[in-house]
Amino acid sequence: AQTVTQSQPEMSVQEAETVTLSCTYDTSENNYYLFWYKQPPSRQMILVIRQEAYKQQNATENRFSVNFQKAAKSFSLKISDSQLGDTAMYFCALEGSNYQLIWGAGTKLIIKP
Amino acid sequence: DVKVTQSSRYLVKRTGEKVFLECVQDMDHENMFWYRQDPGLGLRLIYFSYDVKMKEKGDIPEGYSVSREKKERFSLILESASTNQTSMYLCASSPPRGRALGEQFFGPGTRLTVL
Secondary structure, three states: OOEEEOOOOEEEEEOOOOEEEOOEEEOOOOOOEEEEEEEOOOOOOEEEEEEEOOOOOOOEEOOEEEEEEOOOOEEEEEEOOOOHHHOEEEEEEEEOOOOOEEEOOOEEEEEEO | OOOEEEOOOEEEEOOOOOEEEEEEEOOOOOEEEEEEEEOOOEEEEEEEEOOOOOOEEOOOOOOEEEEEEEOOEEEEEEOOOOHHHOEEEEEEEEOOOOOOOOOOEEOOOEEEEEO
16 A cells, blocks of 8 residues: 655744655555645645656755655655745645555644744 | 635535535646545545546545536535534646646635534
């Protein structure tokens, strides 16, 4: 079975600090996609960053970057220079064998001023 | 920009009522999904559809049905609402499946309370 585990239910950091959210997964596929989605309070879920498993280079999007370790099945999200607008629920997701998404339980991230 | 809209942000219904949740997307996406979101459980897939009049069960279809008569609209139906169906319901859509994509576009969600 394919699974996604986020072991940090809630985290909080001061504005401008760097924070890393953890995600581990399990799949028997060799090629797949991993995603981090963000759900701000009372707002729509949006894609933050996507990683293709066959690419060794870690994906980056401005202040957001991932540390993808395929052998360890680990996919962490690093947010640099955190801002108040980064306060949100963050979900890690794995593309399943039938192209559906398998979701982690989420991490609530609070950025304190 | 892709826009996915849901008919209600908040809904309160009574046990046993038939409940309709509507979702409309304006980007001509083939794929549409219904999830429920509960604290500590993430998103769980209820039903999805790859085309008009097509539907496939997700992980938790019991107590739900869906309808997709038009490409842009995907409805979730609770035949007889129960208190354990109190939850946040999220609709999503995505383009035709290609390995280079995978992104899903979400609506704002409907918070359903069943009394």
